[in-house]
Amino acid sequence: MKRFLIPLAIFLLLVAILGYALLNLDPREVPSPLIGKPAPAFDLPQLAQPEQKFSPASMRGRVWLLNVWASWCVSCREEHPVLVQFSRTGTVPLYGLNYKDARADGLRWLAQFGDPYIASAFDNDGRVGIDYGVYGVPETYVIDKAGVIRYKQIGPVTPEALEKKILPLVKELEKS
Amino acid sequence: MIPEIGLFALCLALFFAAVQGVVPLVGVGRNSASLMSLGRSAAQGQWLLIAIAFGCLTYAFVANDFSVAYVAEHSNSALPLAYRVAAVWGGHEGSLLLWALMLASWTLAVSLLSRALPEAMVARVMAVLGLVSFGFLLFIVTTSSPFERLLPAAADGRDLNPLLQDPGLVIHPPMLYMGYVGFSVAFAFAIAALLSGQLDAAWARWSRPWTTTAWVFLTLGVGLGSGWAYYTLGWGGWWFWDPVENASFMPWLVGTALVHSLAVTEKRGAFKNWTVLLAIGAFSLSLLGTFLVRSGVLTSVHAFASDPRRGIFILLFLAVVIGASLFLFAWRAPKVGLGGRFALISRETLLLVNNVLLVVAAGSVLLGTLYPLFIDALGLGKLSVGPPYFQTVFVPLMVPLLFLIGLGPSARWKEASVSDLKVRLGWAFGLALIAGVGLPFLFGNWSPMVALSLLLATWILAATVVDIRHRLKSAGRAPASFWGMHLAHVGIAVFVIGVTLVKGYESEKDVRMAPGDTVHVGGYSVRLIGVKEAMGPNYRAMVGEVELSEGGRVLRSLHPEKRNYFSSQMPMTEAAIDTGIFRDVYVSLGEPVGEADGSGAWSVRVHHKPFVDWIWAGCFLMALGGVLAVADRRYRLKGKSNNGNPS
Amino acid sequence: MTARNPLVMTNMKRLFVLFLLLLVATLGWAKEAAPMAEDVAVEKRMVAISDELRCLVCQNESLSGSHAELAQDLRREIREMIKAGKSDQQIMDFMVDRYGDFVRYRPPMKATTYLLWFGPFLLLAAAVVALILYLRRRSARLDLDPQPALTADEKKRAEALLQQVENKR
Numbered sequence: 008m009k010r011f012l013i014p015l016a017i018f019l020l021l022v023a024i025l026g027y028a029l030l031n032l033d034p035r036e037v038p039s040p041l042i043g044k045p046a047p048a049f050d051l052p053q054l055a056q057p058e059q060k061f062s063p064a065s066m067r068g069r070v071w072l073l074n075v076w077a078s079w080c081v082s083c084r085e086e087h088p089v090l091v092q093f094s095r096t097g098t099v100p101l102y103g104l105n106y107k108d109a110r111a112d113g114l115r116w117l118a119q120f121g122d123p124y125i126a127s128a129f130d131n132d133g134r135v136g137i138d139y140g141v142y143g144v145p146e147t148y149v150i151d152k153a154g155v156i157r158y159k160q161i162g163p164v165t166p167e168a169l170e171k172k173i174l175p176l177v178k179e180l181e182k183s
Numbered sequence: 184m185i186p187e188i189g190l191f192a193l194c195l196a197l198f199f200a201a202v203q204g205v206v207p208l209v210g211v212g213r214n215s216a217s218l219m220s221l222g223r224s225a226a227q228g229q230w231l232l233i234a235i236a237f238g239c240l241t242y243a244f245v246a247n248d249f250s251v252a253y254v255a256e257h258s259n260s261a262l263p264l265a266y267r268v269a270a271v272w273g274g275h276e277g278s279l280l281l282w283a284l285m286l287a288s289w290t291l292a293v294s295l296l297s298r299a300l301p302e303a304m305v306a307r308v309m310a311v312l313g314l315v316s317f318g319f320l321l322f323i324v325t326t327s328s329p330f331e332r333l334l335p336a337a338a339d340g341r342d343l344n345p346l347l348q349d350p351g352l353v354i355h356p357p358m359l360y361m362g363y364v365g366f367s368v369a370f371a372f373a374i375a376a377l378l379s380g381q382l383d384a385a386w387a388r389w390s391r392p393w394t395t396t397a398w399v400f401l402t403l404g405v406g407l408g409s410g411w412a413y414y415t416l417g418w419g420g421w422w423f424w425d426p427v428e429n430a431s432f433m434p435w436l437v438g439t440a441l442v443h444s445l446a447v448t449e450k451r452g453a454f455k456n457w458t459v460l461l462a463i464g465a466f467s468l469s470l471l472g473t474f475l476v477r478s479g480v481l482t483s484v485h486a487f488a489s490d491p492r493r494g495i496f497i498l499l500f501l502a503v504v505i506g507a508s509l510f511l512f513a514w515r516a517p518k519v520g521l522g523g524r525f526a527l528i529s530r531e532t533l534l535l536v537n538n539v540l541l542v543v544a545a546g547s548v549l550l551g552t553l554y555p556l557f558i559d560a561l562g563l564g565k566l567s568v569g570p571p572y573f574q575t576v577f578v579p580l581m582v583p584l585l586f587l588i589g590l591g592p593s594a595r596w597k598e599a600s601v602s603d604l605k606v607r608l609g610w611a612f613g614l615a616l617i618a619g620v621g622l623p624f625l626f627g628n629w630s631p632m633v634a635l636s637l638l639l640a641t642w643i644l645a646a647t648v649v650d651i652r653h654r655l656k657s658a659g660r661a662p663a664s665f666w667g668m669h670l671a672h673v674g675i676a677v678f679v680i681g682v683t684l685v686k687g688y689e690s691e692k693d694v695r696m697a698p699g700d701t702v703h704v705g706g707y708s709v710r711l712i713g714v715k716e717a718m719g720p721n722y723r724a725m726v727g728e729v730e731l732s733e734g735g736r737v738l739r740s741l742h743p744e745k746r747n748y749f750s751s752q753m754p755m756t757e758a759a760i761d762t763g764i765f766r767d768v769y770v771s772l773g774e775p776v777g778e779a780d781g782s783g784a785w786s787v788r789v790h791h792k793p794f795v796d797w798i799w800a801g802c803f804l805m806a807l808g809g810v811l812a813v814a815d816r817r818y819r820l821k822g823k824s825n826n827g828n829p830s
Numbered sequence: 831m832t833a834r835n836p837l838v839m840t841n842m843k844r845l846f847v848l849f850l851l852l853l854v855a856t857l858g859w860a861k862e863a864a865p866m867a868e869d870v871a872v873e874k875r876m877v878a879i880s881d882e883l884r885c886l887v888c889q890n891e892s893l894s895g896s897h898a899e900l901a902q903d904l905r906r907e908i909r910e911m912i913k914a915g916k917s918d919q920q921i922m923d924f925m926v927d928r929y930g931d932f933v934r935y936r937p938p939m940k941a942t943t944y945l946l947w948f949g950p951f952l953l954l955a956a957a958v959v960a961l962i963l964y965l966r967r968r969s970a971r972l973d974l975d976p977q978p979a980l981t982a983d984e985k986k987r988a989e990a991l992l993q994q995v996e997n998k999r
Contacts, residue, residue: 011517014460015512019502019506025480025553032480041927134903137904140928140930423890521972539954543953564930564942567934567935569884571935572936572946787863
């Protein structure tokens with residue numbers, strides 16, 4: 008009798024795993040392998056003032072956020088008010104990475120919806136985005152004082168994500 | 184009004200399914216003929232009601248009733264009539280209704296064609312099918328009703344996904360579902376046998392034609408899906424080991440094992456437990472496939488829009504149905520008799536090895552498909568398991584199986600004579616060796632993979648000829664099932680030849696063509712004459728005029744297209760294919776690249792695919808073989824005294 | 831009219847010949863199509879590598895076939911890396927460093943994938959062992975409990991049935 012129960016046992020195990028996966032996992036989310044690694048270096052012209060450059064190296068010694076956005080990105084509009092309001096609190100410096108956009112379009116978008124960024128780096132051909140493992144805009148990185156990426160928010164920054172994940176992490180990083 | 188009638192019919196059908204699921208079993212318990220026969224009547228009533236519901240939904244599509252949410256989601260007034268009908272099963276809710284209709288149709292067929300079976304057995308089969316149908320109808324009515332209204336009604340629909348606006352949609356899902364659902368009949372027979380405690384050769388004989396028919400439909404369904412991908416996706420591929428493709432392939436592998444195992448159970452009364460387990464397995468994989476496609480746990484190009492609530496329902500349904508079946512199996516299996524004795528070298532053993540290889544193959548595909556899920560669930564990261572894995576793992580398992588195909592039919596039941604086999608098949612193997620070593624040179628480079636595959640395919644063909652000659656010489660004639668078996672095996676050989684030659688010797692060129700330019704691929708010349716704009720019923724297209732020649736002689740013109748459907752942002756490539764027995768020439772338009780210099784040039788991709796249509800010819804032959812096998816006279820013998828056949 | 835010297839062409843004939851030459855030249859102008867790729871060898875290698883990579887913005891497509899913009903960008907990167915002399919392994923590492931193992935369609939051989947890669951082989955081995963054990967046990971059971979031989983009555987029936995089959999031939 009015992010050995011005939013084996014198929015049932017295997018089946019129930021399978022169902023348990025599928026049930027768990029169904030309720031907890033998102034197959035489309037790609038976690039970043041860059042967490043815990045130094046933020047890739049770059050030296051890009053700024054969106055508003057192309058003669059000036061921006062580089063992550065300039066932010067050493069500060070905890071800061073890098074938000075990847077574009078004027079053609081629909082979900083970015085969803086998170087934008089959250090970012091605009093957040094930037095007003097002045098808690099953490101917020102920089103933007105304007106990904107695969109036309110300069111005029113990007114500036115117009117910021118003028119229309121508000122500019123929460125201290126500055127936006129202009130990544131026209133998307134190479135810096137690739138270095139950061141960007142695959143879907145918007146994405147936001149939390150970078151610590153040593154220039155190491157500590158967290159990546161995939162998708163729009165919701166008030167919940169801000170409150171539960173990003174702000175506590177920032178507070179902790181500020182202490183060190 | 185009509186959609187409400189449809190919903191009402193479904194609710195009524197749900198009631199009929201409940202009656203069908205319970206009353207016949209009560210009848211068996213009480214030995215009441217009238218209660219037992221109620222199963223047949225309930226099945227027939229259920230079919231009528233579901234057909235009415237399906238008809239109502241079809242009407243809503245044909246009449247462009249955009250007050251029905253499902254119609255508004257998947258149709259459009261500019262959509263041609265044929266696609267408006269096919270769009271009924273273009274989305275989750277409608278395809279489930281199609282599933283329910285298929286299940287009801289199979290049940291109807293069983294209720295009408297099972298006069299020769301004992302009433303108690305039929306009652307049990309009807310009950311199992313009734314319970315399964317109840318589950319599906321409950322799922323539809325509670326979470327996935329296609330009759331939900333949209334208020335206010337949409338002015339026009341969102342249109343059917345352009346990828347689906349194709350003859351393939353008209354036929355592939357119905358065929359596939361006929362196969363998927365057909366295994367529920369094999370499952371019902373298996374459960375009926377377990378419930379009755381009467382598991383014998385007679386049961387196998389009743390079950391076999393139904394199982395083989397389901398297998399035929401599944402073979403056609405999977406083959407059609409592959410063919411459709413080939414000519415509709417525009418990149419020349421035909422199998423991607425995508426989770427949903429795997430979901431249809433696994434039941435096919437287990438179903439093939441089942442068809443072979445049933446042969447042994449029917450003829451020799453052996454492997455009864457194993458056959459029952461395979462029947463449960465094939466149907467479980469069908470249900471698992473339904474779960475994977477509709478729950479959103481895996482990413483796939485085929486997946487329907489997902490909703491965790493639906494996923495939970497299907498998973499629970501799967502758990503209850505299969506869990507109960509496996510429990511019943513564990514309870515009854517120890518008491519089942521063994522059947523006939525057989526030697527180590529015999530057809531029985533060879534078929535057992537066939538089963539082992541097929542089931543391990545199915546298990547490997549399941550492992551690869553679900554592994555990313557396991558790893559993610561354990562928090563160990565995210566992985567992709569794609570074609571490179573499946574090819575590495577699947578092909579080596581198939582090599583011994585292909586070898587066995589040549590050996591099996593010539594091996595005797597109970598005890599095969601090795602010396603006999605060596606004498607008969609020796610020259611067949613020799614021929615295969617020559618073909619394997621020599622043929623590749625005919626087509627191009629010699630490679631071990633191509634040589635091995637051609638060796639195996641030739642081996643199967645030669646061994647088939649040997650067995651046919653032997654049978655005709657000794658018996659003069661052979662039953663339909665004999666021809667069916669050999670035709671199906673020949674189909675496999677043809678399939679293997681197609682896959683081998685296309686993978687080994689296909690070539691393609693990706694070029695920039697201005698009007699008048701020519702490109703040479705695989706011995707053919709393709710010249711772009713020009714690209715013009717054209718309008719379709721619901722799209723705007725750029726149509727290329729391309730001239731295909733060989734050795735200076737013009738063969739025909741081809742018209743690859745790049746379509747922009749009004750409803751979608753995604754441009755669709757309609758490849759132009761010149762189909763031939765020994766090769767396809769496949770031309771697809773890329774992007775216009777000559778706008779800057781005004782040359783009107785386009786990027787064009789031209790493929791030469793030798794023997795690619797042998798892939799689908801092989802599938803078709805396999806299916807035809809199955810049809811012949813089912814047509815065998817012994818399944819049509821009416822009753823007589825064989826109902827309680829001692830095993 | 832001047833005397834006809836076949837070697838001297840009149841203006842009309844000159845024009846005619848010129849016309850013929852131009853006609854031939856125009857026909858010859860329709861040329862062999864140039865490959866879209868600048869360098870066919872680089873392209874071939876790029877396609878082979880990107881066949882093994884996943885397009886991250888698609889539902890389930892390889893990097894080589896996808897039309898998505900990110901896929902085009904990544905293919906461009908791969909081409910440049912090939913031209914810069916990087917090996918296949920280095921290019922794979924580049925992708926995995928940025929997107930993780932998820933981007934590879936051929937799962938890497940690591941502790942977490944041993945079960946995946948060796949699973950099928952283990953399954954086959956287990957099945958073969960189970961098969962052998964089953965055949966042995968079956969044989970033993972049948973030895974213990976042999977099937978009853980046919981009774982005299984049953985033998986007569988069997989003979990009659992076989993005779994029927996012979997008669998039919």
